[in-house]
Amino acid sequence: xxxxxxxxxxxxxxxxxxxxxxxxxxxxxxxxxxxxxxxxxxxxxxxxxxxxxxxxxxxxxxxxxxxxxxxxxxxxxxxxxxxxxxxxxxxxxxxxxxxxxxxxxxxxxxxxxxxxxxxxxxxxxxxxxxxxxxxxxxxxxxxxxxxxxxxxxxxxxxxxxxxxxxxxxxxxxxxxxxxxxxxxxxxxxxxxxxxxxxxxxxxxxxxxxxxxxxxxxxxxxxxxxxxxxxxxxxxxxxxxxxxxxxxxxxxxxxxxxxxxxxxxxxxxxxxxxxx
Amino acid sequence: xxxxxxxxxxxxxxxxxxxxxxxxxxxxxxxxxxxxxxxxxxxxxxxxxxxxxxxxxxxxxxxxxxxxxxxxxxxxxxxxxxxxxxxxxxxxxxxxxxxxxxxxxxxxxxxxxxxxxxxxxxxxxxxxxxxxxxxxxxxxxxxxxxxxxxxxxxxxxxxxxxxxxxxxxxxxxxxxxxxxxxxxxxxxxxxxxxxxxxxxxxxxxxxxxxxxxxxxxxxxxxxxxxxxxxxxxxxxxxxxxxxxxxxxxxxxxxxxxxxxxxxxxxxxxxxxxxxxxxxxxxxxxxxxxxxxxxxxxxxxxxxxxxxxxxxxxxxxxxxxxxxxxxxxxxxxxxxxxxxxxxxxxxxxxxxxxxxxxxxxxxxxxxxxxxxxxxxxxxxxxxxxxxxxxxxxxxxxxxxxxxxxxxxxxxxxxxxxxxxxxxxxxxxxxxxxxxxxxxxxxxxxxxxxxxxxxxxxxxxxxxxxxxxxxx
Ligand SMILES: Cc1cc2nc3c(=O)[nH]c(=O)nc-3n(C[C@H](O)[C@H](O)[C@H](O)COP(=O)(O)OP(=O)(O)OC[C@H]3O[C@@H](n4cnc5c(N)ncnc54)[C@H](O)[C@@H]3O)c2cc1C
Ligand code: SF4
Ligand code: FES
Numbered sequence: 001x002x003x004x005x006x007x008x009x010x011x012x013x014x015x016x017x018x019x020x021x022x023x024x025x026x027x028x029x030x031x032x033x034x035x036x037x038x039x040x041x042x043x044x045x046x047x048x049x050x051x052x053x054x055x056x057x058x059x060x061x062x063x064x065x066x067x068x069x070x071x072x073x074x075x076x077x078x079x080x081x082x083x084x085x086x087x088x089x090x091x092x093x094x095x096x097x098x099x100x101x102x103x104x105x106x107x108x109x110x111x112x113x114x115x116x117x118x119x120x121x122x123x124x125x126x127x128x129x130x131x132x133x134x135x136x137x138x139x140x141x142x143x144x145x146x147x148x149x150x151x152x153x154x155x156x157x158x159x160x161x162x163x164x165x166x167x168x169x170x171x172x173x174x175x176x177x178x179x180x181x182x183x184x185x186x187x188x189x190x191x192x193x194x195x196x197x198x199x200x201x202x203x204x205x206x207x208x209x210x211x212x213x214x215x216x217x218x219x220x221x222x223x224x225x226x227x228x229x230x231x232x233x234x235x236x237x238x239x240x241x242x243x244x245x246x247x248x249x250x251x252x253x254x255x256x257x258x259x260x261x262x263x264x265x266x267x268x269x270x271x272x273x274x275x
Numbered sequence: 276x277x278x279x280x281x282x283x284x285x286x287x288x289x290x291x292x293x294x295x296x297x298x299x300x301x302x303x304x305x306x307x308x309x310x311x312x313x314x315x316x317x318x319x320x321x322x323x324x325x326x327x328x329x330x331x332x333x334x335x336x337x338x339x340x341x342x343x344x345x346x347x348x349x350x351x352x353x354x355x356x357x358x359x360x361x362x363x364x365x366x367x368x369x370x371x372x373x374x375x376x377x378x379x380x381x382x383x384x385x386x387x388x389x390x391x392x393x394x395x396x397x398x399x400x401x402x403x404x405x406x407x408x409x410x411x412x413x414x415x416x417x418x419x420x421x422x423x424x425x426x427x428x429x430x431x432x433x434x435x436x437x438x439x440x441x442x443x444x445x446x447x448x449x450x451x452x453x454x455x456x457x458x459x460x461x462x463x464x465x466x467x468x469x470x471x472x473x474x475x476x477x478x479x480x481x482x483x484x485x486x487x488x489x490x491x492x493x494x495x496x497x498x499x500x501x502x503x504x505x506x507x508x509x510x511x512x513x514x515x516x517x518x519x520x521x522x523x524x525x526x527x528x529x530x531x532x533x534x535x536x537x538x539x540x541x542x543x544x545x546x547x548x549x550x551x552x553x554x555x556x557x558x559x560x561x562x563x564x565x566x567x568x569x570x571x572x573x574x575x576x577x578x579x580x581x582x583x584x585x586x587x588x589x590x591x592x593x594x595x596x597x598x599x600x601x602x603x604x605x606x607x608x609x610x611x612x613x614x615x616x617x618x619x620x621x622x623x624x625x626x627x628x629x630x631x632x633x634x635x636x637x638x639x640x641x642x643x644x645x646x647x648x649x650x651x652x653x654x655x656x657x658x659x660x661x662x663x664x665x666x667x668x669x670x671x672x673x674x675x676x677x678x679x680x681x682x683x684x685x686x687x688x689x690x691x692x693x694x695x696x697x698x699x700x701x702x703x704x705x706x707x708x709x710x711x712x713x714x715x716x717x718x719x720x721x722x723x724x725x726x727x728x729x730x731x732x733x734x735x736x737x738x739x740x741x742x743x744x745x
Contacts, residue, residue, distance in 0.1 A: 086489035222537035255630030263556035
C-alpha cells in the first residue's frame, strides 16, 4: 500500500498526489514513469513521475481526470492509499549540456516536462519553455516551470493567459528569429507532439516526444504499448517513453489509443468499473 | 479388477465439465479423481523394479512408492513422498506434459494406456490441500544467510521455499503486483485455479519469505545493488521468458492484434473476463485467429471461446503431430470447438479503414524434410493464399528473455538469444549470482523451472556457507 501524503487540485480536473513510494523515489530520474493500481479490481495505468523527494521517499503524480481510473483517483484524499505503485520504469531522459533546449508542455503534459526542464537546467543548458492549455484555468505549474526556465512562453487557445494560439507559435517565431536550438522536448497531446515535430523537421532540430500508449505491465512483457518508430516496432515502456519525434508514426499511435473506446464508454468513472 | 490380473488397459477417466458447458465459463475443466477411482488407478501400476517412469520425470519423483501408498489408501504418506521431490505437486499434476515425461516411459503404456501418473499426483496434492491451504512447519529461527530471489515464477518459488526451510532469510522481488509468474498471468483459471498458486505463495510467506511486489529488478534495484548495498549473500534470477515475439508481418500493430502475453495477462491477471466489474477491458471479436501450436496458443484459443467468440481458429504452420502443446490441451480445445487451421502460416493482418483488424491473410504449407529440431520443415505452397475473416488476432509464437536484468548486470554472460548462461547447478558467470528456469533455458515447462530451482537452491546453500566459513 502506498500512502497519499497530499492530494491537491491544481486546476479544474487536474490533481496532484504526493505518494509515499520510497523504492521509486530512491532512484527515479526525469523522464521515467510508474504503473499504479488503485485497488484489487483496478487496472494498471502508467503515470509520469512529475517530481520526487529522495529523503522523504515520496514521488509526485499529476493527472487529469479523463479515464475511469483517473476519475476514481480524483475521489481519493490525503491519507488514502494506492494499492500498487511499480517503478521507476522506462528510460530516463538523456541529460547533458546541449546548449539551448526548448521544453514544450501542452495541457497535462506540463507535469512530465517539468522535471526534464529542471534536469536540463541543472546540467547547464539555457532552457526556453513553452507551456500551453485550452484556457487560463487549465494551465498548470507555471510557477515551477518559470523557476527552471531562462525564458517562459505561455499560450492558450482562447487567449485567457499569455499568447492566444498554439504552443508551436512561439517555437516558430524562435526558429524564424534564428535562435540556435540544440534540441526540443515536447510532451502533450498526440496532435501537439506531431505538430511540434512537423515544425522542427525542416530545420533538422533534434526533437524528442514522450509517448504514453495504453500499457499493462510496463516491463516489456505484453507488447501492448508497441509503436512504430522509424519503421521498427518498439515497446514504449522499455524502449521509451521518449522517442525521436521525426521517426514516430503518430497516426498509428492515435489509432491504437482508440482500442478500448467502446469499453471506456461503459465505465462512467463512478465505480461502475470497480467493485 | 480385484486380483490385478485382468486390469483395465485404459486410464480411469477423470471427470470433466461438459465441453459445451465449459466453453462458456472460466471454471476448471478437469475435476479430478475421487478416492475410489484414485485407488483403482493406482492398482494399475505394476510396481516395476526399475521404475522407468522415474527417468522421465525431471525431478525423479519416486513414482511407484507414492502410487503404492495411494493404492493402500494412505494419501498423506503419498503426499509426503511427492513433496520430497516436488514443491508444487498440485500445479504439476495439472500442467506437466506427462505424455512426454513419466507416462511416456510407463511400462503399461506398451500395451494400452500408461498409468495416469499425473492424475494421481493431482489427486494426492488436492487431497492434502483438502480445499484449504495448510500451513507448513515453522522454519528455523536463526538465519544462516540472506538471499534475494528475483521473479515469482515456479523456479523462484522453489528456490525461495527450499532456502527458507534451510534457514535463510529470503526476499522475493516480483515486478508485477503479485507473485506466481506464468502460473498467475499466463495459464488460465480453467486449467490452473489461481487459489492453488496463491496457496503456494501464502506458504512461502508463512515460511518467512518476504515477498516484495512491484519491484522491477534492473530498475528499482540492480543485481549489484542488492549484493553490495542491500547485503544479500547471493542472488537468484528466475525472470522467465517474458518478452513476446511477434511475426514481424504487415498489419501487426492494428487494433485487435494481441500478443498472447497481453491477451492472457488481461484476462488472467487483470480478470478482464469480469469487465466491467473489474476495470481492465479486453477486445474480443466474433472471429478470432490464434497463431501458434503450443500451450500458450491453446490457452489463448480456449480463453477466446470463453470470452464469447463464435469461431476460434488455431493457425499453425505444421501438422497436429508437431504441435508442442500438451496432448490433453489439444484434445480439450478440439472438444470445445476450436477450429484447427493446420499447415497454414499467416502472411499479413488485413485492416479496415479505421485501423481495425478485418482479416488474417494466410498461405498454405506442406511438410518437407526434417529440420534441426527433427520436425518436418513446413514450406509454402505457391499461390495458396487466402484470408480468414477475423476481428481479433492473437500471436502465440513464443517468448524470449526480457533484457532488463542482463543489461544492468555487468559480468554476467548471456547467450546469443539473450538467455542467461548458467551451469547445471544454476551458477552464472558472475560470482554469487545464480539463475534458472525459462530465463536460462528459453520457454520450457513448469517442472523444468522447478527442477532448476531445486538445484540452484542446493548450490546457493553450498556457496553461501562456503563463503561464510572462508
Ligand atoms: C500461457 C502459458 C501456458 C503454459 N502452459 C504450460 C503447461 O501446461 N505446462 C508446463 O509445464 N508449462 C507451461 N508453460 C510454461 C511454464 O509456465 C514456464 O516454463 C514456467 O512458468 C517458467 O517458470 P520461471 O520460474 O522460469 O518463470 P516465469 O513463470 O515466467 O516467472 C517469471 C517471473 O519473473 C518476473 N520478472 C520478470 N522480470 C523481472 C524483473 N526484472 N524483476 C522482477 N521480477 C521479474 C515476472 O513478472 C514473472 O512473474 C506455459 C506458459 C505459458 C505462457
Ligand atoms: S512404469 Fe508405470 S507401471 Fe511401472 S512403476 Fe512406473 S507407473 Fe508403475
Ligand atoms: S506495457 Fe507491456 S510491454 Fe510495454
